[in-house]
Amino acid sequence: MGRAHAQAFRAAAFTFDLPAEPELDCIADIDEQRAAQAALSLGFRRSTGDWRKVVTDPAIDLVAIATPNILHAPIALAAMEAGKAVYCEKPLAARFEDSEQMMRAATARGVANGVGFTYLHNPMIQFARELVASGEIGEITGFRGVHAEDFMADPEAPFNWRCEPENAGGALADIGSHIVSLALHLAGGIESVSGALSTIHTHRRGRDGVERLVNVDDQMDAVVRFKNGATGVLAASWIASGRKMGLAFELTGTRGAISFTQERLNELQLFRAHGPSHSRGFVRIEAGVSHGDYAAFCPASGHQLGYNDLKTIEVKEMIHAIHGLPSLNKDFRFGLDVERVAEAIRTSHHSQTWANVA
């Protein structure tokens, strides 16, 4: 993700007319040598093995965090304390209390802040939001969404930081946060949840060959009630054999529906309940110059954007937010809203009852 950030900061300056051009100044990694190599290959001026040196450096205005989740809070808090803007990867923090603390610190310090819910910046998701806002599909009645990938489907896939509960491991935190973000972005606030978490592969070997107990979820399934009366289901799995980027949803309304999968990120299926019933159906709409920021990348419709382009749009929104310009930046407040839903799903799982979203 650090590489994706570096690429997006470079590309944003090239793609958009930004109020300030970002310069890649210093990159930190716990492995000092790796940091030095990354600085060379990604084009940073300097590198360090200690992130603390970056967050207190007066030459730096913005700190981008692409570390394991457990480090999001300490790095963000130190950076905000030093008056820096912070662009933090999702999930906002490893622990719910840390997310709340980050939100409080951001408010107290008054620094610009953003969280990496990259898929929300897809021009087709921007279009979907416009369709909802304009009432094109009527009142929202349901959101059925899933984020399914298979990078942990092999029981021999090694134990890594994503398997540690203290590191906000598990499918819910890692990829479930994306489908929760989409639900909130498109269907509105969630009031209550009934969730279940399951661990299918209970033991995994580390790269050292030692077998460890896995204490995080491989799969999350939840029934949700939205504040606007709509209902839905949210699911996440990182053991969904065959699925590489199955971030998909169907959003239904009283006058239409929208269907999307990130596996075909340049298109959206739209159903409008207009016209004679025998000619109604989902229409495939291809991304083009009139959708969101598409035209900044390509002057011709249908030529297709990729994941890194979404990251580039996200960085542009972050830089606009820093400069007080109108922005679709998703800030820590939104990141905390996602964490509130995730926390309610955990609470519901443990209590085996419905849980209200705080």
Ligand SMILES: NC(=O)c1ccc[n+]([C@@H]2O[C@H](COP(=O)([O-])OP(=O)(O)OC[C@H]3O[C@@H](n4cnc5c(N)ncnc54)[C@H](O)[C@@H]3O)[C@@H](O)[C@H]2O)c1
């Ligand atoms: N927005 C998205 O689409 C998306 C996609 C993938 C990952 N992510 C997020 O990005 C973050 C990183 O994920 P990843 O897949 O790149 O992880 P990764 O394990 O591949 O990379 C983490 C990097 O952090 C470094 N690191 C570890 N401890 C450190 C320390 N104390 N100081 C400095 N550097 C340290 C590691 O050496 C490594 O280079 C996570 O929060 C993850 O949720 C977001």
